[in-house]
Protein backbone atom coordinates (compact mmCIF):
# COMPACT_ATOMS: atom_id res chain seq x y z
CA UNK A 305 0.00 0.00 0.00
CA UNK A 306 1.31 3.43 -0.88
CA UNK A 307 1.45 5.67 2.18
CA UNK A 308 -2.24 5.49 3.02
CA UNK A 309 -1.93 8.23 5.67
CA UNK A 310 -1.33 10.89 3.03
CA UNK A 311 -4.93 10.79 2.02
CA UNK A 312 -7.24 11.45 4.99
CA UNK A 313 -10.04 9.54 3.25
CA UNK A 314 -7.79 6.56 2.91
CA UNK A 315 -6.38 6.17 6.40
CA UNK A 316 -6.68 3.12 8.60
CA UNK A 317 -9.80 3.48 10.76
CA UNK A 318 -8.91 4.75 14.23
CA UNK A 319 -11.39 2.35 15.80
CA UNK A 320 -12.55 -0.87 14.25
CA UNK A 321 -15.90 -0.26 15.90
CA UNK A 322 -16.67 1.63 12.70
CA UNK A 323 -18.36 -1.62 11.62
CA UNK A 324 -21.71 0.03 12.32
CA UNK A 325 -23.94 -2.32 10.33
CA UNK A 326 -25.49 -5.21 12.20
CA UNK A 327 -24.95 -8.78 10.98
CA UNK A 328 -22.43 -9.84 8.37
CA UNK A 329 -23.97 -8.98 5.02
CA UNK A 330 -21.77 -5.90 4.50
CA UNK A 331 -18.07 -6.46 5.06
CA UNK A 332 -16.00 -3.30 5.52
CA UNK A 333 -12.98 -3.01 3.21
CA UNK A 334 -10.71 -2.62 6.20
CA UNK A 335 -11.42 -6.26 7.03
CA UNK A 336 -9.22 -7.02 4.00
CA UNK A 337 -6.61 -4.28 4.24
CA UNK A 338 -5.95 -3.26 7.87
CA UNK A 339 -2.59 -4.56 9.18
CA UNK A 340 -3.80 -4.52 12.81
CA UNK A 341 -6.83 -6.61 11.97
CA UNK A 342 -4.54 -8.98 10.12
CA UNK A 343 -2.31 -9.38 13.20
CA UNK A 344 -5.37 -10.18 15.27
CA UNK A 345 -6.42 -12.80 12.71
CA UNK A 346 -3.01 -14.46 12.90
CA UNK A 347 -3.05 -14.51 16.69
CA UNK A 348 -6.61 -15.59 17.14
CA UNK A 349 -7.31 -17.85 14.18
CA UNK A 350 -4.01 -19.22 12.89
CA UNK A 351 -2.10 -19.35 16.20
CA UNK A 352 -5.22 -19.68 18.36
CA UNK A 353 -7.74 -22.45 19.05
CA UNK A 354 -8.11 -23.66 15.46
CA UNK A 355 -6.79 -26.66 13.54
CA UNK A 356 -4.60 -25.56 10.63
CA UNK A 357 -3.76 -27.87 7.73
CA UNK A 358 -0.06 -28.70 7.27
CA UNK A 359 0.01 -31.51 4.69
CA UNK A 360 -0.79 -35.07 3.71
CA UNK A 361 0.54 -38.18 5.41
CA UNK A 362 1.40 -39.50 1.94
CA UNK A 363 4.06 -36.78 1.71
CA UNK A 364 5.99 -38.24 4.65
CA UNK A 365 5.36 -42.00 4.52
CA UNK A 366 8.50 -43.32 6.28
CA UNK A 367 10.37 -42.76 9.54
CA UNK A 368 12.43 -39.57 9.34
CA UNK A 369 10.59 -38.18 6.31
CA UNK A 370 9.83 -34.51 6.75
CA UNK A 371 8.44 -31.56 4.86
CA UNK A 372 8.23 -27.86 5.60
CA UNK A 373 4.82 -26.28 5.85
CA UNK A 374 3.15 -23.23 7.36
CA UNK A 375 0.70 -22.41 10.10
CA UNK A 376 -0.19 -18.81 9.39
CA UNK A 377 3.13 -17.09 8.69
CA UNK A 378 5.08 -19.47 10.92
CA UNK A 379 7.07 -22.14 9.14
CA UNK A 380 6.80 -25.59 10.68
CA UNK A 381 8.51 -28.94 10.18
CA UNK A 382 6.18 -31.92 9.77
CA UNK A 383 8.07 -35.12 10.48
CA UNK A 384 7.31 -38.83 10.74
CA UNK A 385 8.43 -40.47 14.00
CA UNK A 386 9.82 -43.97 14.49
CA UNK A 387 6.50 -45.23 15.87
CA UNK A 388 4.55 -43.85 12.90
CA UNK A 389 3.29 -40.79 14.79
CA UNK A 390 3.73 -37.32 13.33
CA UNK A 391 5.38 -34.37 15.04
CA UNK A 392 4.91 -30.76 13.99
CA UNK A 393 7.23 -28.13 15.39
CA UNK A 394 8.20 -24.59 14.62
CA UNK A 395 11.22 -24.21 12.35
CA UNK A 396 13.01 -21.87 14.72
CA UNK A 397 16.02 -22.70 16.86
CA UNK A 398 15.45 -22.25 20.59
CA UNK A 399 18.89 -20.65 20.87
CA UNK A 400 19.03 -17.63 18.57
CA UNK A 401 15.82 -17.94 16.60
CA UNK A 402 17.33 -19.26 13.37
CA UNK A 403 14.93 -20.80 10.85
CA UNK A 404 17.40 -23.62 10.48
CA UNK A 405 15.74 -26.22 8.24
CA UNK A 406 16.10 -25.16 4.61
CA UNK A 407 15.09 -28.25 2.59
CA UNK A 408 11.45 -28.28 1.48
CA UNK A 409 11.42 -32.06 1.87
CA UNK A 410 13.88 -34.61 3.09
CA UNK A 411 14.81 -37.41 5.40
CA UNK A 412 16.48 -36.71 8.73
CA UNK A 413 17.78 -38.53 11.80
CA UNK A 414 17.95 -35.29 13.74
CA UNK A 415 17.83 -31.55 13.03
CA UNK A 416 20.92 -29.43 13.55
CA UNK A 417 20.93 -25.64 13.55
CA UNK A 418 23.96 -24.58 11.48
CA UNK A 419 24.72 -21.50 13.58
CA UNK A 420 25.90 -23.13 16.84
CA UNK A 421 25.03 -26.76 16.10
CA UNK A 422 22.25 -27.12 18.59
CA UNK A 423 20.79 -30.51 17.78
CA UNK A 424 17.17 -31.59 18.06
CA UNK A 425 15.55 -35.01 18.02
CA UNK A 426 12.88 -35.72 15.42
CA UNK A 427 10.21 -34.95 18.02
CA UNK A 428 11.67 -31.49 18.62
CA UNK A 429 13.41 -32.20 21.95
CA UNK A 430 16.80 -30.61 22.41
CA UNK A 431 19.33 -33.46 22.16
CA UNK A 432 22.54 -31.57 22.73
CA UNK A 433 24.55 -28.41 22.25
CA UNK A 434 28.29 -27.80 21.96
CA UNK A 435 30.24 -26.71 25.07
CA UNK A 436 27.28 -27.09 27.38
CA UNK A 437 29.68 -28.21 30.15
CA UNK A 438 32.25 -25.62 29.13
CA UNK A 439 35.78 -26.30 27.93
CA UNK A 440 38.58 -27.62 30.12
CA UNK A 441 41.94 -25.88 29.92
CA UNK A 442 44.82 -26.27 32.33
CA UNK A 443 42.50 -28.20 34.62
CA UNK A 444 40.06 -25.35 34.75
CA UNK A 445 36.52 -25.30 33.36
CA UNK A 446 35.83 -22.37 31.11
CA UNK A 447 32.38 -21.18 30.17
CA UNK A 448 29.46 -23.50 29.56
CA UNK A 449 25.80 -23.18 30.28
CA UNK A 450 24.58 -22.34 33.78
CA UNK A 451 24.22 -25.36 36.07
CA UNK A 452 20.44 -24.99 36.06
CA UNK A 453 20.17 -25.01 32.25
CA UNK A 454 17.26 -27.36 31.55
CA UNK A 455 17.52 -29.26 28.26
CA UNK A 456 13.84 -30.17 28.45
CA UNK A 457 12.80 -26.53 28.55
CA UNK A 458 14.69 -25.60 25.37
CA UNK A 459 13.33 -27.81 22.65
CA UNK A 460 11.57 -26.54 19.55
CA UNK A 461 8.04 -25.20 19.97
CA UNK A 462 5.83 -28.24 19.46
CA UNK A 463 2.36 -28.01 18.04
CA UNK A 464 -0.54 -30.27 18.81
CA UNK A 465 -1.30 -32.63 15.95
CA UNK A 466 -4.58 -34.01 14.62
CA UNK A 467 -4.61 -36.70 11.96
CA UNK A 468 -7.68 -37.43 9.95
CA UNK A 469 -8.03 -39.61 6.85
CA UNK A 470 -4.48 -38.97 5.66
CA UNK A 471 -4.64 -35.21 6.34
CA UNK A 472 -2.43 -33.58 8.99
CA UNK A 473 -3.53 -30.60 11.05
CA UNK A 474 -1.65 -28.71 13.76
CA UNK A 475 -2.48 -26.18 16.43
CA UNK A 476 -0.42 -23.91 18.69
CA UNK A 477 -3.23 -23.75 21.24
CA UNK A 478 -4.14 -26.00 24.16
CA UNK A 479 -7.71 -24.79 23.85
CA UNK A 480 -8.42 -26.31 20.44
CA UNK A 481 -11.12 -28.98 20.80
CA UNK A 482 -10.77 -32.45 19.28
CA UNK A 483 -10.70 -32.45 15.50
CA UNK A 484 -14.11 -34.08 15.25
CA UNK A 485 -15.64 -31.53 17.58
CA UNK A 486 -13.87 -28.73 15.71
CA UNK A 487 -15.36 -29.82 12.38
CA UNK A 488 -18.81 -30.55 13.81
CA UNK A 489 -21.51 -33.05 12.84
CA UNK A 490 -22.85 -31.14 9.82
CA UNK A 491 -19.55 -31.06 7.92
CA UNK A 492 -17.88 -34.27 9.14
CA UNK A 493 -19.91 -36.65 6.91
CA UNK A 494 -18.67 -34.77 3.85
CA UNK A 495 -15.07 -35.34 4.91
CA UNK A 496 -15.81 -39.00 5.64
CA UNK A 497 -17.33 -39.37 2.18
CA UNK A 498 -13.96 -38.61 0.58
CA UNK A 499 -11.45 -39.82 3.13
CA UNK A 500 -12.87 -42.50 5.40
CA UNK A 501 -11.16 -45.85 5.02
CA UNK A 502 -9.06 -44.79 2.04
CA UNK A 503 -5.35 -44.43 1.57
CA UNK A 504 -4.23 -41.38 -0.38
CA UNK A 505 -1.55 -41.18 -3.05
CA UNK A 506 0.33 -37.98 -3.79
CA UNK A 507 0.20 -36.66 -7.37
CA UNK A 508 2.11 -33.42 -6.79
CA UNK A 509 2.05 -29.83 -5.60
CA UNK A 510 1.43 -26.49 -7.33
CA UNK A 511 1.99 -23.11 -5.72
CA UNK A 512 0.67 -19.68 -6.56
CA UNK A 513 0.97 -16.28 -4.86
CA UNK A 514 -2.27 -14.36 -5.06
CA UNK A 515 -2.13 -10.63 -4.28
CA UNK A 516 -5.34 -10.47 -2.27
CA UNK A 517 -6.45 -10.94 1.33
CA UNK A 518 -6.53 -14.61 2.41
CA UNK A 519 -10.23 -14.48 3.29
CA UNK A 520 -11.09 -13.74 -0.33
CA UNK A 521 -10.10 -17.31 -1.18
CA UNK A 522 -12.26 -18.70 1.61
CA UNK A 523 -15.11 -16.52 0.29
CA UNK A 524 -14.55 -17.73 -3.24
CA UNK A 525 -15.18 -21.32 -2.17
CA UNK A 526 -18.19 -20.28 -0.07
CA UNK A 527 -19.65 -18.47 -3.05
CA UNK A 528 -21.85 -20.72 -5.21
CA UNK A 529 -23.11 -17.64 -7.09
CA UNK A 530 -20.01 -17.04 -9.22
CA UNK A 531 -18.95 -20.41 -10.72
CA UNK A 532 -21.81 -20.56 -13.21
CA UNK A 533 -21.11 -16.96 -14.22
CA UNK A 534 -17.34 -16.46 -14.16
CA UNK A 535 -16.33 -19.94 -15.31
CA UNK A 536 -17.33 -20.75 -18.89
CA UNK A 537 -16.46 -24.42 -18.49
CA UNK A 538 -18.76 -24.80 -15.50
CA UNK A 539 -21.83 -23.22 -17.06
CA UNK A 540 -21.29 -24.62 -20.56
CA UNK A 541 -20.50 -28.20 -19.57
CA UNK A 542 -22.90 -28.35 -16.63
CA UNK A 543 -20.25 -28.73 -13.93
CA UNK A 544 -21.69 -25.98 -11.73
CA UNK A 545 -24.73 -23.86 -12.54
CA UNK A 546 -27.81 -22.51 -10.88
CA UNK A 547 -30.24 -25.10 -12.28
CA UNK A 548 -28.45 -28.00 -10.58
CA UNK A 549 -29.52 -29.80 -7.44
CA UNK A 550 -27.38 -28.25 -4.72
CA UNK A 551 -26.98 -27.91 -0.99
CA UNK A 552 -25.07 -25.44 1.13
CA UNK A 553 -24.01 -26.87 4.48
CA UNK A 554 -22.18 -25.19 7.36
CA UNK A 555 -21.10 -25.99 10.90
CA UNK A 556 -22.92 -24.46 13.87
CA UNK A 557 -20.44 -21.54 14.03
CA UNK A 558 -20.68 -20.69 10.34
CA UNK A 559 -16.91 -21.08 9.92
CA UNK A 560 -16.67 -24.35 7.97
CA UNK A 561 -18.86 -25.12 4.98
CA UNK A 562 -19.55 -27.49 2.13
CA UNK A 563 -20.97 -26.57 -1.26
CA UNK A 564 -22.53 -29.70 -2.74
CA UNK A 565 -23.92 -30.11 -6.20
CA UNK A 566 -24.67 -32.62 -8.90
CA UNK A 567 -23.73 -31.97 -12.50
CA UNK A 568 -26.24 -31.80 -15.30
CA UNK A 569 -25.91 -32.02 -19.06
CA UNK A 570 -25.13 -28.35 -19.59
CA UNK A 571 -26.53 -26.62 -22.66
CA UNK A 572 -28.90 -23.66 -22.87
CA UNK A 573 -31.62 -23.05 -20.27
CA UNK A 574 -33.08 -20.26 -18.12
CA UNK A 575 -29.81 -19.95 -16.22
CA UNK A 576 -27.75 -19.31 -19.35
CA UNK A 577 -29.98 -16.46 -20.58
CA UNK A 578 -27.81 -13.39 -20.91
CA UNK A 579 -24.81 -15.10 -19.28
CA UNK A 580 -21.95 -14.02 -21.51
CA UNK A 581 -19.60 -16.73 -20.31
CA UNK A 582 -22.02 -19.39 -21.62
CA UNK A 583 -20.82 -20.65 -25.02
CA UNK A 584 -23.68 -22.52 -26.67
CA UNK A 585 -21.62 -23.97 -29.52
CA UNK A 586 -18.42 -24.66 -27.62
CA UNK A 587 -17.16 -28.22 -27.93
CA UNK A 588 -13.83 -29.61 -26.82
CA UNK A 589 -11.36 -30.60 -29.51
CA UNK A 590 -10.19 -33.28 -27.14
CA UNK A 591 -12.96 -34.61 -24.88
CA UNK A 592 -10.41 -36.46 -22.74
CA UNK A 593 -10.02 -33.19 -20.81
CA UNK A 594 -13.46 -33.85 -19.37
CA UNK A 595 -13.76 -37.61 -19.47
CA UNK A 596 -15.79 -37.87 -16.27
CA UNK A 597 -16.32 -41.33 -14.79
CA UNK A 598 -18.54 -41.39 -11.68
CA UNK A 599 -16.96 -43.14 -8.71
CA UNK A 600 -19.01 -45.37 -6.38
CA UNK A 601 -18.26 -43.28 -3.30
CA UNK A 602 -19.82 -40.13 -4.83
CA UNK A 603 -23.32 -41.33 -3.90
CA UNK A 604 -24.84 -38.63 -6.06
CA UNK A 605 -22.95 -35.35 -5.81
CA UNK A 606 -20.33 -34.78 -8.51
CA UNK A 607 -18.79 -31.84 -6.67
CA UNK A 608 -18.17 -31.00 -3.03
CA UNK A 609 -16.12 -27.94 -2.13
CA UNK A 610 -15.21 -27.94 1.55
CA UNK A 611 -13.85 -24.93 3.44
CA UNK A 612 -12.23 -25.66 6.80
CA UNK A 613 -11.57 -22.35 8.50
CA UNK A 614 -9.04 -20.81 8.48
CA UNK A 615 -6.52 -22.56 6.26
CA UNK A 616 -7.89 -25.35 4.09
CA UNK A 617 -10.06 -25.97 1.06
CA UNK A 618 -10.75 -29.51 -0.05
CA UNK A 619 -11.89 -29.98 -3.61
CA UNK A 620 -13.74 -32.83 -5.21
CA UNK A 621 -14.82 -31.65 -8.65
CA UNK A 622 -15.72 -34.71 -10.72
CA UNK A 623 -12.58 -36.91 -10.72
CA UNK A 624 -10.17 -34.20 -9.57
CA UNK A 625 -9.21 -34.14 -5.90
CA UNK A 626 -7.00 -31.64 -4.13
CA UNK A 627 -6.25 -29.88 -0.90
CA UNK A 628 -5.62 -26.14 -1.21
CA UNK A 629 -3.64 -24.68 1.65
CA UNK A 630 -3.94 -20.97 2.44
CA UNK A 631 -0.73 -19.40 3.75
CA UNK A 632 -1.32 -15.72 4.56
CA UNK A 633 1.46 -13.25 3.73
CA UNK A 634 0.34 -9.90 5.12
CA UNK A 635 -3.17 -8.47 4.66
CA UNK A 636 -2.76 -8.08 0.90
CA UNK A 637 -1.41 -11.46 -0.27
CA UNK A 638 -1.40 -15.17 0.37
CA UNK A 639 0.25 -18.26 -1.00
CA UNK A 640 -2.09 -20.92 -2.27
CA UNK A 641 -0.66 -24.41 -2.28
CA UNK A 642 -2.49 -27.12 -4.21
CA UNK A 643 -1.78 -30.74 -3.42
CA UNK A 644 -3.47 -33.11 -5.84
CA UNK A 645 -4.08 -36.64 -4.68
CA UNK A 646 -5.72 -39.91 -5.66
CA UNK A 647 -6.47 -43.16 -3.89
CA UNK A 648 -4.27 -46.18 -3.44
CA UNK A 649 -6.70 -48.44 -5.30
CA UNK A 650 -7.01 -46.15 -8.35
CA UNK A 651 -6.47 -47.89 -11.66
CA UNK A 652 -3.84 -46.55 -14.04
CA UNK A 653 -6.69 -45.07 -16.12
CA UNK A 654 -8.18 -43.29 -13.12
CA UNK A 655 -4.82 -41.77 -12.20
CA UNK A 656 -4.46 -40.58 -15.79
CA UNK A 657 -8.00 -39.15 -15.68
CA UNK A 658 -7.33 -37.27 -12.44
CA UNK A 659 -4.18 -35.82 -13.98
CA UNK A 660 -5.99 -34.77 -17.18
CA UNK A 661 -8.73 -33.10 -15.17
CA UNK A 662 -6.01 -31.32 -13.16
CA UNK A 663 -5.77 -29.08 -16.24
CA UNK A 664 -8.99 -27.46 -15.02
CA UNK A 665 -7.66 -26.57 -11.57
CA UNK A 666 -4.59 -24.79 -10.23
CA UNK A 667 -2.65 -21.66 -11.17
CA UNK A 668 -3.17 -22.30 -14.90
CA UNK A 669 -6.50 -24.15 -14.62
CA UNK A 670 -9.17 -23.70 -17.28
CA UNK A 671 -11.49 -22.86 -14.40
CA UNK A 672 -9.60 -21.75 -11.33
CA UNK A 673 -7.10 -19.37 -12.93
CA UNK A 674 -9.98 -16.87 -13.16
CA UNK A 675 -10.50 -17.03 -9.39
CA UNK A 676 -6.97 -15.81 -8.66
CA UNK A 677 -7.46 -13.03 -11.17
CA UNK A 678 -10.73 -11.73 -9.69
CA UNK A 679 -9.34 -11.93 -6.15
CA UNK A 680 -6.47 -9.68 -7.19
CA UNK A 681 -8.94 -7.23 -8.75
CA UNK A 682 -11.11 -7.27 -5.61
CA UNK A 683 -8.13 -6.32 -3.46
CA UNK A 684 -7.28 -3.54 -5.96
CA UNK A 685 -10.79 -2.18 -5.55
CA UNK A 686 -10.63 -2.20 -1.73
CA UNK A 687 -7.25 -0.51 -1.78
CA UNK A 688 -8.22 2.27 -4.14
CA UNK A 689 -11.31 3.20 -2.12
CA UNK A 690 -9.83 2.98 1.35
CA UNK A 691 -11.41 2.17 4.65
CA UNK A 692 -14.93 3.49 4.20
CA UNK A 693 -16.17 1.07 1.57
CA UNK A 694 -17.79 -2.29 2.10
CA UNK A 695 -18.67 -5.37 0.09
CA UNK A 696 -22.28 -6.40 -0.33
CA UNK A 697 -23.29 -9.91 0.40
CA UNK A 698 -27.08 -10.14 0.37
CA UNK A 699 -28.03 -12.74 -2.21
CA UNK A 700 -30.76 -14.82 -0.57
CA UNK A 701 -31.16 -12.41 2.34
CA UNK A 702 -29.09 -11.14 5.25
CA UNK A 703 -29.32 -14.12 7.56
CA UNK A 704 -27.18 -17.19 7.93
CA UNK A 705 -28.73 -20.60 7.32
CA UNK A 706 -28.02 -23.73 5.28
CA UNK A 707 -29.88 -23.87 1.94
CA UNK A 708 -31.06 -26.44 -0.57
CA UNK A 709 -29.98 -24.32 -3.55
CA UNK A 710 -27.00 -22.31 -4.76
CA UNK A 711 -28.57 -18.90 -5.39
CA UNK A 712 -27.20 -17.62 -2.10
CA UNK A 713 -24.30 -15.92 -0.32
CA UNK A 714 -25.25 -17.38 3.04
CA UNK A 715 -21.94 -19.22 3.58
CA UNK A 716 -19.95 -16.00 3.25
CA UNK A 717 -22.22 -14.31 5.77
CA UNK A 718 -21.72 -17.33 8.01
CA UNK A 719 -17.94 -16.97 7.95
CA UNK A 720 -17.98 -13.22 8.64
CA UNK A 721 -20.50 -13.70 11.43
CA UNK A 722 -18.00 -16.01 13.13
CA UNK A 723 -15.05 -13.82 12.25
CA UNK A 724 -16.70 -10.69 13.65
CA UNK A 725 -17.83 -12.38 16.84
CA UNK A 726 -14.48 -14.03 17.57
CA UNK A 727 -12.48 -10.87 16.94
CA UNK A 728 -14.91 -8.86 19.04
CA UNK A 729 -15.66 -6.34 16.29
CA UNK B 730 23.46 -36.07 -38.12
CA UNK B 731 20.42 -34.71 -39.84
CA UNK B 732 21.03 -31.09 -40.77
CA UNK B 733 17.28 -30.52 -40.42
CA UNK B 734 17.81 -30.74 -36.65
CA UNK B 735 21.21 -29.10 -36.37
CA UNK B 736 22.11 -26.41 -33.88
CA UNK B 737 21.15 -23.53 -36.12
CA UNK B 738 17.81 -25.11 -37.00
CA UNK B 739 16.84 -25.71 -33.36
CA UNK B 740 17.92 -22.27 -32.19
CA UNK B 741 16.01 -20.72 -35.09
CA UNK B 742 12.99 -22.83 -34.14
CA UNK B 743 13.14 -21.50 -30.58
CA UNK B 744 13.47 -17.93 -31.81
CA UNK B 745 10.35 -18.36 -33.95
CA UNK B 746 8.52 -20.04 -31.05
CA UNK B 747 9.31 -17.10 -28.77
CA UNK B 748 8.30 -14.56 -31.41
CA UNK B 749 4.96 -16.32 -31.94
CA UNK B 750 4.04 -16.36 -28.24
CA UNK B 751 5.37 -12.88 -27.52
CA UNK B 752 3.27 -11.52 -30.38
CA UNK B 753 0.23 -13.26 -28.88
CA UNK B 754 -0.33 -15.31 -32.03
CA UNK B 755 -1.69 -18.25 -30.13
CA UNK B 756 -3.54 -19.80 -33.09
CA UNK B 757 -0.16 -20.55 -34.67
CA UNK B 758 1.25 -22.10 -31.51
CA UNK B 759 0.01 -25.72 -32.04
CA UNK B 760 1.84 -25.81 -35.40
CA UNK B 761 5.16 -25.96 -33.59
CA UNK B 762 4.15 -29.42 -32.40
CA UNK B 763 3.53 -32.78 -34.07
CA UNK B 764 -0.15 -33.79 -34.00
CA UNK B 765 0.31 -36.21 -31.09
CA UNK B 766 2.93 -34.16 -29.22
CA UNK B 767 3.02 -33.72 -25.45
CA UNK B 768 3.27 -30.25 -23.87
CA UNK B 769 3.76 -29.90 -20.14
CA UNK B 770 4.48 -27.12 -17.69
CA UNK B 771 5.72 -28.65 -14.45
CA UNK B 772 7.24 -27.29 -11.25
CA UNK B 773 10.81 -28.40 -10.69
CA UNK B 774 9.73 -29.59 -7.26
CA UNK B 775 7.45 -32.23 -8.84
CA UNK B 776 9.76 -33.05 -11.74
CA UNK B 777 12.72 -33.74 -9.46
CA UNK B 778 10.59 -35.83 -7.10
CA UNK B 779 9.15 -37.88 -9.96
CA UNK B 780 5.62 -36.66 -9.20
CA UNK B 781 3.35 -36.51 -12.25
CA UNK B 782 1.34 -33.35 -11.48
CA UNK B 783 1.81 -30.46 -13.94
CA UNK B 784 0.20 -27.05 -14.00
CA UNK B 785 -0.70 -27.84 -17.61
CA UNK B 786 -0.35 -31.19 -19.39
CA UNK B 787 -1.71 -31.15 -22.93
CA UNK B 788 -1.65 -34.16 -25.23
CA UNK B 789 -1.85 -33.50 -28.92
CA UNK B 790 -3.18 -30.76 -31.18
CA UNK B 791 -6.74 -31.13 -29.83
CA UNK B 792 -5.81 -30.17 -26.28
CA UNK B 793 -3.40 -27.47 -27.48
CA UNK B 794 -6.27 -25.93 -29.47
CA UNK B 795 -8.57 -26.22 -26.46
CA UNK B 796 -6.05 -24.19 -24.49
CA UNK B 797 -5.91 -21.56 -27.24
CA UNK B 798 -9.72 -21.37 -27.22
CA UNK B 799 -9.57 -20.99 -23.44
CA UNK B 800 -7.09 -18.11 -23.66
CA UNK B 801 -9.13 -16.31 -26.29
CA UNK B 802 -12.67 -17.02 -25.15
CA UNK B 803 -13.16 -18.56 -21.75
CA UNK B 804 -10.39 -17.71 -19.27
CA UNK B 805 -11.11 -14.41 -17.61
CA UNK B 806 -7.77 -12.69 -16.95
CA UNK B 807 -6.10 -9.33 -16.82
CA UNK B 808 -4.12 -9.22 -20.08
CA UNK B 809 -0.33 -9.18 -20.06
CA UNK B 810 2.55 -9.09 -22.50
CA UNK B 811 5.03 -11.93 -22.49
CA UNK B 812 8.71 -11.66 -23.40
CA UNK B 813 10.66 -14.89 -23.82
CA UNK B 814 14.44 -15.05 -23.67
CA UNK B 815 15.58 -18.52 -24.72
CA UNK B 816 19.18 -19.65 -24.44
CA UNK B 817 21.17 -21.71 -26.92
CA UNK B 818 19.95 -25.31 -26.96
CA UNK B 819 22.12 -28.14 -25.73
CA UNK B 820 21.47 -30.77 -28.40
CA UNK B 821 21.83 -34.49 -28.61
CA UNK B 822 21.08 -36.47 -31.77
CA UNK B 823 19.75 -40.01 -31.78
CA UNK B 824 20.09 -42.87 -34.23
CA UNK B 825 16.35 -42.82 -35.02
CA UNK B 826 16.82 -39.36 -36.51
CA UNK B 827 15.25 -37.49 -33.60
CA UNK B 828 17.02 -35.03 -31.33
CA UNK B 829 16.66 -34.14 -27.70
CA UNK B 830 17.47 -30.66 -26.49
CA UNK B 831 17.52 -28.53 -23.39
CA UNK B 832 17.35 -24.77 -23.46
CA UNK B 833 17.02 -22.29 -20.59
CA UNK B 834 14.20 -19.79 -20.76
CA UNK B 835 13.12 -16.70 -18.88
CA UNK B 836 9.67 -15.23 -19.39
CA UNK B 837 8.92 -11.69 -18.31
CA UNK B 838 5.40 -10.47 -17.71
CA UNK B 839 4.30 -6.90 -18.26
CA UNK B 840 0.76 -5.70 -17.72
CA UNK B 841 -0.09 -2.92 -20.18
CA UNK B 842 0.89 0.31 -18.43
CA UNK B 843 2.73 -1.66 -15.78
CA UNK B 844 6.18 -2.75 -14.66
CA UNK B 845 7.99 -5.78 -16.08
CA UNK B 846 8.33 -8.74 -13.75
CA UNK B 847 10.22 -12.00 -13.95
CA UNK B 848 7.29 -14.33 -14.43
CA UNK B 849 8.66 -17.79 -15.02
CA UNK B 850 12.18 -19.17 -15.27
CA UNK B 851 13.19 -22.68 -16.18
CA UNK B 852 14.28 -24.95 -18.97
CA UNK B 853 12.67 -26.60 -21.95
CA UNK B 854 13.29 -30.33 -22.15
CA UNK B 855 12.47 -31.13 -25.76
CA UNK B 856 12.23 -33.94 -28.24
CA UNK B 857 12.36 -32.86 -31.89
CA UNK B 858 11.63 -34.64 -35.13
CA UNK B 859 12.47 -33.47 -38.62
CA UNK B 860 9.52 -32.91 -40.98
CA UNK B 861 9.28 -31.43 -44.48
CA UNK B 862 8.28 -28.14 -42.81
CA UNK B 863 11.32 -28.18 -40.56
CA UNK B 864 11.77 -29.27 -36.93
CA UNK B 865 8.65 -30.04 -34.90
CA UNK B 866 8.25 -30.82 -31.24
CA UNK B 867 7.29 -34.35 -30.28
CA UNK B 868 7.50 -33.19 -26.68
CA UNK B 869 8.20 -29.98 -24.77
CA UNK B 870 8.38 -30.08 -21.00
CA UNK B 871 8.78 -26.66 -19.38
CA UNK B 872 10.37 -27.38 -16.00
CA UNK B 873 10.21 -24.16 -14.02
CA UNK B 874 12.39 -23.13 -11.08
CA UNK B 875 10.11 -20.27 -10.06
CA UNK B 876 7.87 -22.58 -8.08
CA UNK B 877 5.60 -19.83 -6.83
CA UNK B 878 3.49 -18.77 -9.82
CA UNK B 879 2.68 -15.05 -9.76
CA UNK B 880 -1.08 -15.49 -9.47
CA UNK B 881 -2.21 -17.08 -12.73
CA UNK B 882 -0.48 -18.51 -15.74
CA UNK B 883 -2.72 -18.03 -18.76
CA UNK B 884 -0.56 -18.06 -21.89
CA UNK B 885 1.77 -20.90 -22.91
CA UNK B 886 5.46 -20.67 -22.04
Ligand SMILES: [Fe+2]
Nearest residue numbers: 524530531675
Ligand atom coordinates in the same frame (compact mmCIF):
# COMPACT_ATOMS: atom_id res chain seq x y z
FE1 LIG C 1 -14.42 -20.00 -8.96
